[in-house]
Every structure is written in C-alpha cells, then in structure tokens.
Amino acid sequence: MFFSIVIPTYNRRPILEKCLTALEQQPLPENTAVDGYEVVVVDDGSTDGTVAWLQQTEAFPHVRLVEQDHQGPAAARNLGIATAKGDTIIFIDSDLVVTPDFLRAHSETLQQEAKHLGSDRLFTYGRVINTCNFEEPTAEPFKVTDFSAAYFATGNVAIARHWLEKAGAFDTRFQLYGWEDLELGVRLKQLGLKLVKCPEAVGYHWHPPFALDQIPSLIDKEIQRGRMGVLFYQKHPTWDVRMMIQMTWLHRVLWGLLSLGGRLNERSLAPLLQWLINQGKPQLALEVARVFLNWYNVQGVYAAYREMGRSPLT
Template sequence: MVNPKVSLIIPFYNAAPYLKRCLDSVVMQTFDSFETVLVNDGSTDNSLQVVQKYLKDPNFKVINQKNSGQSVGRNNGIRSAKGRYIIFLDADDYVYPDYIEYLYFLLKQFDTQIATCAHESLSPDASPTVIKNPRKYYLSAKEYFRKLGDQELPYQMGVSPCGRIYEKKLFENIHYPEGKLFEDSATTYQLLLQAGGTAIGEKNEYLYYRNKNSTVQKPFSRKRIEFIAAEKQMYNAVVGTYPDIKKSMDRRFQYALMNTLAHIVISPNASEFEKEQIEIKKQIMTGYWGRLVDPKKSLKDTIGLITLAMGLPVYRLSFKMYKQVQK
C-alpha cells in the first residue's frame, strides 16, 4: 500500500509459539488502509518462518535487526512506517477484528492525537470480559494522570504503548529508550503530555496474554529496578507540569515501589537484592501513617503496607498468597 492511513508495528523476538495467533488477528482486521511492519529482533527460533506466509500480502513487511530489545524495534518500526498514524501490537497478544478501525474512528471523533481502548490481561486459558455499554469520552492529560495515580482508570488502562493509536508526528522528538526495560513508563507519559490528552473508548479491543517469557513474568533481575527510575522520571515530569495532582502521582510512585519490592521478595534470588529491599522498604515506609489512612488506597495496598510494617518475611508471604489467588 502506497499511502496507508495507519502503520501497525509488531516487534518480535523468539515469539514463534504466539505469532500465528497474533498475525491471524491482524489479517482479520476490518480497517482497509493499513500496513503491518514486523520487526524481527534477532530471533533465533523459527519466528521468521512463521511470518513468511503473511509476507505474501504486500501490506506486510519485515525489518530485521540484531537483538537490541523492544525499544529499538519500536523505534525502527516508526522510522519505517508510511502511515500518518501508529499502532503497536505485541507478538504474544491478540486483537479483535475492529481494533484498528475502532481506534482510528475514536481518534477522529474527538479530533485528538491519541486514542486509547480498553484492554485486558489474561492467562492463556481465561475468557475475556465483555464490557456492557462501553462509553467514549475525552480525558485531558492532567485528568488521565490523576486517574492513573488514584487507580481510577477503567479496564487496565495505564501506560502501555499498546491499545492506542498515535499521530506519527508525536514521535519526531520522542523515542523509546534503547537498552532499557519498562519503556512504557518512560515514554507514554511524554506522548500524553505532548498531545494534551487522549480519547477513551471503553470497548475491550486488545487482549494481553500472560506468558512466562514476557518481560514482567521473568525471574527478578537487576534491570527490573529500572521500573522505579522510569516511574520517577514520569512522576517528576507530570508533577512539574501539573503540581496540583502531586498527591495522585505520589500514589502512583508508591505503587511502583511496592510492586518492585513484591517481585523481589518472592523471587528465588531475593537474597541478591537485600540492599535494594531495605532501601525500597525505607522509601515506602516514609509517611506510613498518612498512606495507611489514605481513602483512595486499594485493599491490596492496605494489606501490603500493614504486612510490610510487620517485616519483609510477612510481606513476602502475603504477596505469594495474592499471586496464588490471581491464578
């Protein structure tokens, strides 16, 4: 396609078990003016063989790069994109047939540079939620971040790059941080600040399937502490722009600290991070009583604070129990 309206970018690395499901959902799209940019991040399995049959469609193309990470893949995909608008899809996820069409017309309806749909995180054998009477509306960047911090965004909306459509020109001076994990926390806030807000569609169009090889499911590594740095970067930029929602962003940063600590303590190599555990706990416990009585705090956070005050072993046990309930 010479001038597609939308470029759908799919970075992949050793994703052979999931690629067919993902790409079959792309083939089923009802929108008729888009290209699919596949970015092979140096796969060593048979991922390239899986994508070959899809390349028979002239609207599919593949870019090969040495293994450099998802951020490099997204940046290369954007540079290669012909469309005026950009949408991301992860190789182990699935989208509904009207995913692109829904986002495109949502963006046009509200005359904005970003539109966001509902999405859901599922285990492979779970059934998706059907949202009754989904609404459409616009949120300013300020209100989006306030709701993010206060855990009021619906349907797992957060800072994921996926489940959104972006006007490509937003990426002229904003790039995904190469060599870093949690590029979503480090980048999505910049795009929202530059665009001034996002249209919201509460229809569930994007399904994120949890698998043991995804970034957030691997055993804990030191690079995962980058989540805190990325969230702090977002915190500083948002509070610097909207100082009156500082309390909401405080809540968001506390979430980042507690989430990171929880994943350290349940990891089999937790003893390698004793210093980090102590430091993160110290940050969380600063202003403990004020956070404990915060009316906007979730039950999960309340239990987390109380058990953390009892000590890291109790906190570890409570989070393990929470993870079991989630399964």
C-alpha cells in the same frame, strides 16, 4: 489515514501467529477514512525461528518484517516507527489478539475526537483483557484486574506519527523490563496530548497460566523494573513518577506490612500458591504472589537508587 501497526517481538512465535491472524481479519467499511494498513513486525533478535517462519509464510499479506539485534522493545518500536509507511501508528504487543472491530474502533474514535477538539492532539487507548486461554483468548471476560489507569501504554494505543516524532520517540536506554512507554507518555502529556479511552478496540493479552517455576523470572522482572524506574525518575524527578515506580515511604510501608517484612515470600507462600493452582485458580495464585513481587520491586527501586550514590528516599 493509513495505519502502521508496530509490533516488537522476541521469541513469541506461537502467540504471534494468533496475533497476526487476527490483524488480517480487519474489515474496513467503505465509508471509513482509513486508506489501508500495514503490520510492521520488528523482530528483536528472536532465536525461536520467528524470522524464518515469517519469511516463508504467505498467510499474512499485510506484514512487513524488520530485523534488529536484541536491543529491547524501545529500540524495536523506534525502528518500527522509522520504517513505517503510515501517518498513524498503532502499538500492540506480539502476545495481543485483537477483535475484528479493532481498527475500525480506533479510526472512528480518532476521527470523532479530532473533530470535537479541532485538532489531532490526542491518542486512543484501547481495552486490554488479560487471559491465559491460548486456544480461545478472546473468550475471556473483562475483569476488575484488567483496569488500567496508565496514561500511555503500548499494549493497545493509536497516535498520529508526527506526535511521536515531536516527542522524541522511545528512550533506548530503557533496555531492561519496564517503563519505556510510560516515560514517553510523560513527554506526550507535556505536549498537551489528550488520552481518549476506546473500549471498543479490544485486545486480549495472553500469558501462560501461572506456575511456580515462573517465579524466578517474575522476580527478576520486578528487579529490572525497579532499576528502570530509577532511570524514569532521573529523567522526570516528580512526585507523580515516584508514585508510579513505587519509590515512596507509602509503598515501603504498604508492601512491607503486606509481606510481613519479606517473610511472606516465594518460599513461605509456595504451598498456598500451588494449592490454588491445583484448584484451577492460577490467576488468583498470581495475585497472591504479587504481595512478594511488589516487595521485590520496591527493594529493587531503592537498591538501584543507592547504587547511583544517593541516600535512599523516604
């Protein structure tokens, strides 16, 4: 087994350095079935000096740099798969900092479960812990809000390369924010792949502490996610997908009630959010902001659906 860790990146140089440093610190036991690993960094048209920095540094001997014009993470991951040398692909994001047992945990779980099933028709899904602690990202404890029920998400997943090729890899039409990995997950599920949780393979997903000046960008992401959600539903018009993308009457009622029909928004909640931030609770402030962020997402889904010339779903 040879791992290719595929990492798309776009203007994330400071946290990317921590990400790559952690991946260089992966001791593999002598009795492991892992022959080695490489780290394939796919730069998606960064403008922050990422490429020049990687070309000049000698700190990351496992890293191979691949470049493309800015096309989004789906195209970047496909390019990473195409250029990877490994028979097993691990996807992580460039703002993820892993622990020293990361590769060992994925490899042991893959082997044990394949032996149990008598097949490699599976993938392992590691734990992702969100943190805004840049200096010591791995100091963050696991929280209830870190739980994920996703079937296939590229924040921390390992899978045999041939299953990605058989499924058709990522759909590059997903150029805006969201859903390209879960859409691939639907196709993998159709192939009968089993999700195997691997909580020992821990990655700490860093993001800057929430601040009010981030709200316009977060709203734009929710609207983009809504548009990509409709593309997801076009490809897989099922109830499960409608639930995932929040395109149901239940979500319209839920977020409509919680946001008081949009009256609890970025303007009306700004004083409360700033107070929570001043109290040293930026994560709680972000959770409160999700009331109107989810409302924007639901509105974005239905707006995109109407643009396709169809009547809104109820």
